[in-house]
Amino acid sequence: MITPELNLKHLSRSFFSRDPRKVGRDLPGKLIIRKQGRKILVGRIVEVEAYLGQDDLAAHAAAGRTARNEVIFGPPGHAYVYFIYGVHYCLNVSCMAEGDGGCVLIRALEPVTGIESMARARELGDLDFSVPRNLRRLSSGPGMLCEALEITRERDNGKDLLSDRSDLQIADDGFRVKKLLTTTRIGITKSPEMPLRYLVEGNVYVSKAAISK
DNA sequence: GAGGAGATCGTCT
DNA sequence: GACGATCTCCTCT
Numbered sequence: 001m002i003t004p005e006l007n008l009k010h011l012s013r014s015f016f017s018r019d020p021r022k023v024g025r026d027l028p029g030k031l032i033i034r035k036q037g038r039k040i041l042v043g044r045i046v047e048v049e050a051y052l053g054q055d056d057l058a059a060h061a062a063a064g065r066t067a068r069n070e071v072i073f074g075p076p077g078h079a080y081v082y083f084i085y086g087v088h089y090c091l092n093v094s095c096m097a098e099g100d101g102g103c104v105l106i107r108a109l110e111p112v113t114g115i116e117s118m119a120r121a122r123e124l125g126d127l128d129f130s131v132p133r134n135l136r137r138l139s140s141g142p143g144m145l146c147e148a149l150e151i152t153r154e155r156d157n158g159k160d161l162l163s164d165r166s167d168l169q170i171a172d173d174g175f176r177v178k179k180l181l182t183t184t185r186i187g188i189t190k191s192p193e194m195p196l197r198y199l200v201e202g203n204v205y206v207s208k209a210a211i212s213k
Numbered sequence: 214g215a216g217g218a219g220a221t222c223g224t225c226t
Numbered sequence: 227g228a229c230g231a232t233c234t235c236c237t238c239t
Contacts (some may be wrong), residue, residue: 049231058231068224086221088232105231143232153223187231207232215239226227 008033008171010162016076020050020095020102024198027093027104027170029177031112034149035167041117041149043109043139044175047199047206049185051092053101057190061101071158072103079168081146081157088143091151093161093170107186107197109139109148110205118148132204141207181210 008031016023027048034041051059051072060069060082071080072094080092080103096102111118118138119125127134139145146152151168161170179201184192186208199206 051231060231063225066225082231083223084230085232086223086230090231092231107231141232185231189230215237217235217237219235220233222230224229226229 008173010164011077011170011172013075013077013162016093016095016162017097018095020052020104021196023093023095024048024050024104024196025180027106028180028198028200029175031171031173031175032106032109032145032149033169033171034114034151035169036114036117036150039114039117041114042112043118043145043149044112045106045108046110046203047106047108047197049105049107049198050095050196051103051105052196053096056194058185058188058192058194059101059103061103062190065101069101073099073101074158077160077162077170079151079156079159079161081151081153083153084143089146089152090142091146091156105142106145107142108199108205108207109145110203111135111138111148121150122148136205140205183210 030045032043053061065073075098076094078094091106092103094103129135139148159166159168177200181199181201182195183197185197
């Protein structure tokens with residue numbers, strides 16, 4: 001239990017030692033916890049994408065093990081943070097067995113606590129967050145959520161997300177997603193047809209609503 | 214509300 | 227030397 005008052009529990013290492021598709025289906029609804037001194041920032045995962053390892057052309061692991069991506073070839077449940085477009089960071093969690101290179105990209109969070117801190121980090125401190133439309137601007141995208149939680153490669157890459165000592169953790173508060181949708185992944189050019197994006201149906205904090213079917 | 218361009222730099226070829 | 231698992235701003239409708 002991380003913080004008794006919230007009744008949070010860690011996920012097990014075996015939760016992440018599975019196929020990224022299974023982890024991807026089970027992660028929505030779980031919480032990302034960022035500890036900042038006495039403050040605690042919490043967001044609920046509402047959208048993820050699975051990257052399957054070396055055989056998945058869209059995955060960073062497809063290039064083989066490099067200095068940049070070595071975390072996803074390491075033990076499961078660790079943070080893989082990379083820098084993209086010269087502007088943004090993205091947060092992934094390593095999956096499968098050590099040596100496999102699978103991971104899940106965290107694409108969107110629903111803000112739970114620490115909204116003022118997130119807004120400051122996003123330089124949106126002047127907005128009225130009683131308006132849902134504004135709240136969406138905090139963490140409804142992979143780059144945004146990293147900025148809101150001040151996640152960087154320098155600070156967080158390789159961190160164990162299941163350790164009580166870590167200031168970046170994933171936890172379960174017992175919340176269960178009612179219905180999960182599956183779509184193709186966003187923003188990739190290789191293997192774009194694979195249905196590996198998982199999002200909470202009807203949640204306004206996803207990066208892009210699923211095309212209804 | 215939709216669509217397109219630009220920003221900006223680490224990583225790999 | 228090219229490009230990318232993105233975001234924001236600007237223009238047009």
